[in-house]
Amino acid sequence: MQRSLEQRMAIKFCVKLQKSAAETIPMLKKAFGVDCLSDRQIFRWHKAFAEGRKDVNDENRAGRPSASSSDDNVKRVRDLLNTDRPLSVRFISETLDITKTIVHEIVSESLGMRKVCAKLVPKSFNFIFLQTG
Incomplete structure (x- = not known):
């Protein structure tokens, strides 16, 4: 979970530098190796940040919360x-x-x-x- 948060920050940084998603992918793969987000996820987050999204955290999801560790x-x-x-x-x-x-x-x-x-x-x-x- 922490890794994906770091990667979203890196994607947001690349958007601020006006890097395209295609330019961002190899940089992330080099930096994060096998733990890198999929190309599809990188494109999705790149697009969201390019359209003005500020928050790097996931949005709340609908559904039943996990009760296992309550x-x-x-x-x-x-x-x-x-x-x-x-x-x-x-x-x-x-x-x-x-x-x-x-x-x-x-x-x-x-x-x-x-x-x-x-x-x-x-x-x-x-x-x-x-x-x-």
Whole structure:
């Protein structure tokens, strides 16, 4: 995300220097290499800046915001797991009214846990269960 912001600033700079989009593309490719925006995106941003756009940030998009990393959901899942460890993702999902994929992401990514012997435990404890099992 940060790279594309830098590239948009570079495109805006090229527009101010009155460089064409065709002149801008090779400069960006040389500067950013494999992380460079596509030619189509460079043309789109070049045109927007040439037409007077000032802001380099993306516009807000319609749609449902991601709920996976909301602090409230992470706290709710953590609190439920702290009451009784042997809970399934499905049970947590139904209890808290959060989709199973989001619960799984919270448990594995945000809380750093995984299922061992039908219990959700912190990933750092895995080696203990594997050695004693």
